[in-house]
Amino acid sequence: SQQGEEDPQALSIQEGENATMNCSYKTSINNLQWYRQNSGRGLVHLILIRSNEREKHSGRLRVTLDTSKKSSSLLITASRAADTASYFCATESNYQLIWGAGTKLIIKP
Amino acid sequence: DAGVIQSPRHEVTEMGQEVTLRCKPISGHNSLFWYRQTMMRGLELLIYFNNNVPIDDSGMPEDRFSAKMPNASFSTLKIQPSEPRDSAVYFCASSPGTYSEAFFGQGTRLTVV
Numbered sequence: 001s002q003q004g005e006e007d008p009q010a011l012s013i014q015e016g017e018n019a020t021m022n023c024s025y026k027t028s029i030n031n032l033q034w035y036r037q038n039s040g041r042g043l044v045h046l047i048l049i050r051s052n053e054r055e056k057h058s059g060r061l062r063v064t065l066d067t068s069k070k071s072s073s074l075l076i077t078a079s080r081a082a083d084t085a086s087y088f089c090a091t092e093s094n095y096q097l098i099w100g101a102g103t104k105l106i107i108k109p
Numbered sequence: 110d111a112g113v114i115q116s117p118r119h120e121v122t123e124m125g126q127e128v129t130l131r132c133k134p135i136s137g138h139n140s141l142f143w144y145r146q147t148m149m150r151g152l153e154l155l156i157y158f159n160n161n162v163p164i165d166d167s168g169m170p171e172d173r174f175s176a177k178m179p180n181a182s183f184s185t186l187k188i189q190p191s192e193p194r195d196s197a198v199y200f201c202a203s204s205p206g207t208y209s210e211a212f213f214g215q216g217t218r219l220t221v222v
Contacts, residue, residue, distance in 0.1 A: 030208050042113075042200055042213035043152075050208075088152070095140070095207045096165070099152045 005100055006089060012106040019076040021103040023089030024069075030092045032065055034074050037086045037102070046074075046087075079107045115201050115214035122221055127189040130217045133182055134203030142211060143176055143186050144200040152200075158184065191221045 007022045023032070031050045035043040049056045049065045049072065056063045062075040076083055084107045090097040114133040122128050134141050143155040156166040161178045169176070173192070178184040188195055198218050202211040 033210060042215045043202075043211075045210040045212065048210055090211075092208060095159070096154065096157065097142075097211055099154075101151045 006087070006103040008103060009101070010104045010106070012108060013079060015079060015081055015107050015109050017079055019079050019083070019105055019107075021074045021087050021089075021105070023072045023074070023100055025072075025089075025091045025098075025100075026070065027091075027093055029067075032063075032072050033090045033092065033097065034061075034063060034072075035088045035090060037088065039085075043088065076105075079105075081107050081109050083107050113201055113203050113212050113214035115199075115217050117217060118215060119218045120220070122191055122219070124192055124221055125190045126221075127187065128191045128195075128219060128221075130186040130199050130201075130219070132184045132186070132201030132214060134184070134201070135205075135212055136182065138203035138205050138212070139181070140204040140206060140209075140211075141178060141184050142202045142204070143184070144202065145197045146200060146216075147197045155186070155199075188219075191219075193221045195219060196221050 005024045013019055029051055031048050033048045034046045036046055037043045047058045047063050049063050060077045065072045086102045086104050088102045089100045116131045139160050141158040144152050146152045155168045156176045157164050158178045176186045198216045200213050200216045202213045204211045
């Protein structure tokens with residue numbers, strides 16, 4: 001089942017620009033996670049933010065969580081060609097990870 | 110650790126044949142998930158095991174699909190008989206526990222002709 005809704009569905013930006021992706025969800029959560037999937041590969045975990053956290057950083061990644069609005073954003077700063085991939089949010093609730101449809105990010109050189 | 114290992118990476122089979130997908134989770138992880146990914150339906154959870162016990166199989170599409178986890182280091186997903194609409198990429202993922210990140214295998218790309 002899918003709960004998260006990523007926005008936008010696709011995003012194309014120039015290398016060096018920042019990329020922002022959003023995720024909305026419906027039910028209460030224990031945590032929210034972001035994953036990256038390169039074409040033809042498995043998903044790779046990027047960052048996990050717990051329901052009592054509001055912001056988290058990891059390298060060029062910044063994630064925010066607003067539980068009152070049931071939404072999260074993933075910011076990738078100073079994008080690189082290697083960031084080209086699909087990005088998924090997943091909400092963890094009752095042991096399950098519930099996935100969104102993903103945002104396809106293309107970084108143009 | 111080598112990560113989650115799935116085999117085969119690619120499988121092409123004829124309609125009606127039995128297909129068995131295999132997964133070796135990361136050692137020490139007690140949660141295992143089977144997912145199916147298609148362009149139309151995205152990523153779907155098929156079944157979830159905790160400590161080798163199936164906890165939630167509500168995502169298994171039909172009786173043609175079955176999954177087992179005979180021990181902590183091995184799981185199978187079987188489709189019998191296979192149909193063209195089963196064509197998808199099947200992922201296995203493991204996790205050290207609840208409220209934790211999932212580690213995915215590279216997937217098995219199944220084509221049923």
